[in-house]
Each structure stands twice: as structure tokens, then as C-alpha cells.
Amino acid sequence: MKRKKIIILIAAITVNSFFAKAQVIDEARYLIDNEKYQSAESLLEKFAGAISDEPEASNLLIKTYFEQDKKEEAKQFIKTRLLPAISNTSNPLEKVAYARYLLGTGNKPAADDIFTSLLNDKKNQKNASLLMAMAEVYIDEEAGDPKMAIEWLNMAEKRDKNNPQADILKGLAYRRIPDATNAFLAYTAALKKDPGNVRAHYLIGKIFTAQKNPDVYMEHFQKAYQTDSSYAPVLEELYNHYYYRDVRLAKKYLEEFIVHADYSLRHEYYLTDILYLNGEYANAIRAAKGIIAKIGDESQPRLYKLIAYSYAKSGDSAQALPAIKQYFEKEEPAKTIAADFELRARLTERISGTEDAVISYYTIAFEMDTLAQNKARYAAKIAALYKQADNQSQLAIWLGKLYQWKAKPTNVDLFNWGLAHYTARDYKATDSVFGLYVSRYPNDIYGYYWRAQANAAIDTSMNEALAVPYYIKVVEIGEENINANTKMLLKAYGYLGGYEANITKDYTKSLMWFEKYLSLDAGNEDIAGYVETLKKWIENKK
Numbered sequence: 001m002k003r004k005k006i007i008i009l010i011a012a013i014t015v016n017s018f019f020a021k022a023q024v025i026d027e028a029r030y031l032i033d034n035e036k037y038q039s040a041e042s043l044l045e046k047f048a049g050a051i052s053d054e055p056e057a058s059n060l061l062i063k064t065y066f067e068q069d070k071k072e073e074a075k076q077f078i079k080t081r082l083l084p085a086i087s088n089t090s091n092p093l094e095k096v097a098y099a100r101y102l103l104g105t106g107n108k109p110a111a112d113d114i115f116t117s118l119l120n121d122k123k124n125q126k127n128a129s130l131l132m133a134m135a136e137v138y139i140d141e142e143a144g145d146p147k148m149a150i151e152w153l154n155m156a157e158k159r160d161k162n163n164p165q166a167d168i169l170k171g172l173a174y175r176r177i178p179d180a181t182n183a184f185l186a187y188t189a190a191l192k193k194d195p196g197n198v199r200a201h202y203l204i205g206k207i208f209t210a211q212k213n214p215d216v217y218m219e220h221f222q223k224a225y226q227t228d229s230s231y232a233p234v235l236e237e238l239y240n241h242y243y244y245r246d247v248r249l250a251k252k253y254l255e256e257f258i259v260h261a262d263y264s265l266r267h268e269y270y271l272t273d274i275l276y277l278n279g280e281y282a283n284a285i286r287a288a289k290g291i292i293a294k295i296g297d298e299s300q301p302r303l304y305k306l307i308a309y310s311y312a313k314s315g316d317s318a319q320a321l322p323a324i325k326q327y328f329e330k331e332e333p334a335k336t337i338a339a340d341f342e343l344r345a346r347l348t349e350r351i352s353g354t355e356d357a358v359i360s361y362y363t364i365a366f367e368m369d370t371l372a373q374n375k376a377r378y379a380a381k382i383a384a385l386y387k388q389a390d391n392q393s394q395l396a397i398w399l400g401k402l403y404q405w406k407a408k409p410t411n412v413d414l415f416n417w418g419l420a421h422y423t424a425r426d427y428k429a430t431d432s433v434f435g436l437y438v439s440r441y442p443n444d445i446y447g448y449y450w451r452a453q454a455n456a457a458i459d460t461s462m463n464e465a466l467a468v469p470y471y472i473k474v475v476e477i478g479e480e481n482i483n484a485n486t487k488m489l490l491k492a493y494g495y496l497g498g499y500e501a502n503i504t505k506d507y508t509k510s511l512m513w514f515e516k517y518l519s520l521d522a523g524n525e526d527i528a529g530y531v532e533t534l535k536k537w538i539e540n541k542k
Contacts, residue, residue, distance in 0.1 A: 028060050033199050034232045037067040038262040055093035058082050059133060062097050063140065066104045074101055092118050096133045103141040111137075128160035132169060139173050146173040164190035164197050171203055180207050198228045205237060214241065232261040239270070247277040265295070272306060281310040301331035305340060312343060321347040338369035342378070359385050366401070375405040396420035396429065411441050418450055422457075430454035448473040449488045456495060462503050471495050486520055493517040497530065507537045 024043065031040035041064040044057050058081075065074035078101050086094045095114050103111040115134055118124050125131075135152040138144035153170045160166065171186035184207055190200040201224035208217035218241060224234040235257035242250035251274045258267045268291050275284035288303040288310075304327035311320035324344050328336070345361035348354045359382055366378035383398035399417040403409045418433035431454040437447035452470035459466040471492040478485035478492065497513035500506045511534040517527045 025056055025060070028057070032060065032063065032067075034230075034260070035067075036232060036262045037064045040064045041068070041070075055085075055091040055097070056133070058085070058094055058097035059100060059137075062100050062104075066100070066141070071105060074104070092121075092124055092127070092130050093133060096130070096137060099134075100137045100141065103137060103143050106143065108143045111143075125155065126159055128156040128163065128166070131156035131159075132163075132166055135169055135173070139169060139176060146176040149173045162193055164193040164200065167193065168197075168199060168203065171200075175203075175207075180210070183207060196227050198224045198231050198234070201227070202231065202234050202237070205234070209237065217241075229256070230260040232257055235260060239274075243274075243277075247274060250274055251278055265291070269300065269303075272303070276306055276310055279313075281314045285310045301327055301335075304330060308343065308347075312347065317347050317350055321350075336368075338365040338374065338378075341365040341368065345381075355385060355389060372405045373407060376402055376407065379405060392420055392424035393426070396424050396426065400433075411437065411444065411446075414440070415446060415450075422450065422454060425457075427454040427457045431458070443477065445474055445477040445485055445488060448477065449491070452492070452495070462499050465499065465503070467495060468499055482520070490517055490520055493520075494527070501530075501534065507534050507541070510534055511538065 028040045028043050031037075031043065041061065044061040044064065058077075061077060062074050062082075065071070065077070078098065082094065082098055082101075086098060095118060099111040099114040102108070102114070118130070118134070131152045135149035135156070138149040138152075139146055150170055150173045153166050153173070157163075157166050167186045167190035171183040171190070174180070174183035174186060184204060187200045187204045187207075190197050191204075194200070201220040205217040205220035205224070208214075208220070217237075221234050221237050221241070224231055225238065228234075235253050238253040239250050239257055242253060254270055254274050258271065261267065268287065272284055272287040272291065275281075275287055285307050288307050292299045292303055304323050308320045308323035308327060311317070311323060320343075324340070324347060327340070328344065341361045342365045345358045345365065348361065349358045362378050362382045362385070366375055366382065369375055369378065379398050379402040383395055383402055386392075386395040386398060396417065399413070399420050403413050403417050406413060414433065414437050418430050418437060421427075421429040421433055431451055434447045434450040434454065437444070438451065441447055448470045452467045452474060455466035455470060456462075474485075474488055474492040475496070478489040482489065493513045493516045497510045497517065500510035500513065511531060514527050514531050514534065518524065518531060521527065
């Protein structure tokens, strides 16, 4: 009787041990599918002694090492535990684990030899679990062979037709080829076998994420979330989706993701970013400074930029300026953007005597930016600074750029551009700009007037009569509204009177122009004197 009880007790321990081992493997696979490689590693290492006769644990443990780029840990595991186990057991899964290590460390021929030797045993060709394990290695590792993996998975499906894992692996293999269509079909097949398969929904979503089709990928991500709200990869995708659409929802999913994912420093970066986007600037600054305090010079330079922008948004330019300076000191020039230079310009502008530096930063921003509206904004700012400095030459250049990039430039923009050239005494450029003005506004007097002014400055002797046709046009348009155009008409009458008197010697025409002048400015003694002189000349000539 006692002997029977002992036998029953031993049997119970054996069964419980079996289920404990299976439970650990299932949990480890769940953690790996959740991309919680640290947790999976910890679990597998913790139970390594207890499940040393479970060969799949070795394969999964090496997978977690490689996913975390822990090749030295993998090497030590192979040396101290796996190779001795292989020498003492004939279980093929131990060899698959070793093949994974060889493939992941660049020894593909040796890994291929292991798989070939395993398949030489016909018994292994019927082992669905072994075939899927081999296929997974060829899919996971960069040096693997996804096409061969698909062949092995087809063999496995003949032996285990209702296993959705084979379809999942097949989909991953097709993604590596790449063949998105067959990958989709494979994941769909997995869902037919297991409608609640979270990973299948997630992987289908990833296909359509790559195709930028939110209607489809969000349908599958939401289904995955509804099935398992702790599935970290989907939580991260939901965060990414809402990041540019709804920062409050993005923050919600990010917080859930951080709770359900293994710790990573990148999560702290994510959280810092989302705090900034939500307008929680004090918290964003605190989070960014926390990362810097933790890892020092290894911190990403963009943290200093985020601190600068946060202080600037909070109205604290005194704190923002040193932060943006630190950012520029630490960041690679190729990674800076126009907005960074704009911020530095705005912050530097508050310090007197820095006008040249401010213009330099705005100029770099102008050159870097590709959006027309931004270029126009930078050009307007630079032009204003040059106007303040009374640098007419540079003012003219930047008013020209403003006119070029402004969405709807007006006649005032064109006028200011041309006038700046005139003030800078660049009369040819003035004529060119007002030539454009005349072509666009042919009934506006200002284009003709300033062309006349520019050409009068070029042709100071009047011998080439460059200004004459434009002054005549000024008279033609100006006399339609004399009160509004008096000053320009006086300029035209005076010039044309002088031209006819001195160049063509047509005193009658000259007298006509000066008399027009007196009709608008009767008290001008100089012009009155010219009129009397011309009358005498005409009389004498008669």
C-alpha cells in the first residue's frame, strides 16, 4: 500500500514538472512576441536549471540575446551550457539553438550544415515543431534564407495543419523576401485558424503601415488592442499613429505602452517628446534634464533643442538661448533644421549688438527651408533688419526674395523692392524692377514714374533721352487725376521742359511744359524765369 502511494506521488511530481516547464516556455514565447526581450531573458535564465531538459528554452534564450545585441552573453551561454548539453543529448532543438548562434555570428556554412544533418534524418522531416524552429531561425537572422524557411513551413503544415504559428512565420518570411501580398494571405490564414490572434492582426497592420493606409492598419491595430490591451507592439503603433494627429491620445497609448513594455531609455525620450507636444513644457524640461543627468554626454543632442523650445514656448528666452547654443554645439550640422536657426535668431535678437549674427541665422534658415511660406517669412524678417540698419543694397536684395517667395505679392511689394534699389543708387536694377511693375500694372503711374527717375539718373546728360518716354507716360496718366498726381506731374513737366530746351532746342515745346508746370505751381520763381526766357528766345528766333 505504501509503495503504491509513493509511485502515485512521483507520478504527480513528474506531471507538475512537465506543466511547469511548458508554462515557462509559453510565457517566454508570449514575452518575445510582445518584444519584451529583457523579461523573456530573465525568465529563461531564472528557470534554466529547472528546465535544463527543455531544449526549446536554449533556442529562445539565444533569440533574446540577439534581439538585444548581447552577443557576448550568447557566446558564454553556448560555451558553458549549450555545447555540453549537445554532447550529452540527441535532442535536435539543442542543435537548432546552436545553429541560431552560428548564423547570428556570421558562420552561415556551419549553421547550414547543422540543418542539413538534421533533415537527413527522415524522422525530423515529420517533426512540425522542429521544422518551425528551424524556419524561425532562418527568418530571424539576417544571414538566413526566408525562401528555404517557407519550404520547411510548408512541410510543417502537412503535419500540423491547424497551427497558426506556421502561418505567422510564413508571413514573416514573405515580408523578408519581400512579398507583402503573400505575407497578408499568410497572416489572414492564421486568423482563420485563430480569430483572436493578436500578433496576426498586428502584423497585418504593419503591412498597411508601410503602405501608409491608416484606414486598414488602424482596423487591425484596434482589433489587436481590444483582444489584448497589454500587447506592447500595438500600443507603440497606436502611439505613433496619434503622434501627429491627436497628442492627447498619443500620450494615453504611450503611457500604456511604457507600463506593458520592458524598460528602455527610448521610452523616456518618447515621454519627453509627448510632454512637449501636449504643452507641458515644465514637465518636458524636467524629463529631458533627467535623461541628461542619467547618461550625460551620451544624451541625444535633440534633448537640448527640446529644452530650448520648451523655455521659448514658456516665454523664458534667458534660459532658452544657452540651451539652443548647447544644441548647436552637440548636434551634427546635417541634422539641424531651418526652425532651429530661426529660434536661435529670435533668441539672439534680444541681445543688442548681435544684428549681424541674427541676420546670419535667418539667412541660413532661409537657405535650408523648402517651404515657400517659410522662405517668405524669413526674407521679410531679414529685409526688416537691413532696413533698420539702413543697408539699402541688402534691403533691395531681400525685398526681391520676398517678392519671389510670397504667395500673393502685391504692387506695394514690387514698389518697395524697386524703391530700395533706387535708394541704393542701383539704377539699372531699379529700371528692371519697375519694368516688371509696368508689365503687371500698366495703368499705374508709379511704374512709369520710377522708370523715368531711374533712367534720368543713368542718362544725366539727357543726350540719350532714356527717361523721356516714361515721363511722357507719367503726364498721360497723371493728368487724368491732377490733384492726386501733382508732385509727379511737376517732375515730369520740369524734366521734359529742360530736355526740349537743352537737347532738341524746341523752345516752343519747352515753353509748353514749363507753362504746365506753372499752372500747378504758380509761385515757382525759377520756372517763371524759364518761361520769360523761353518767350524771349522764341520772339528773337522769329
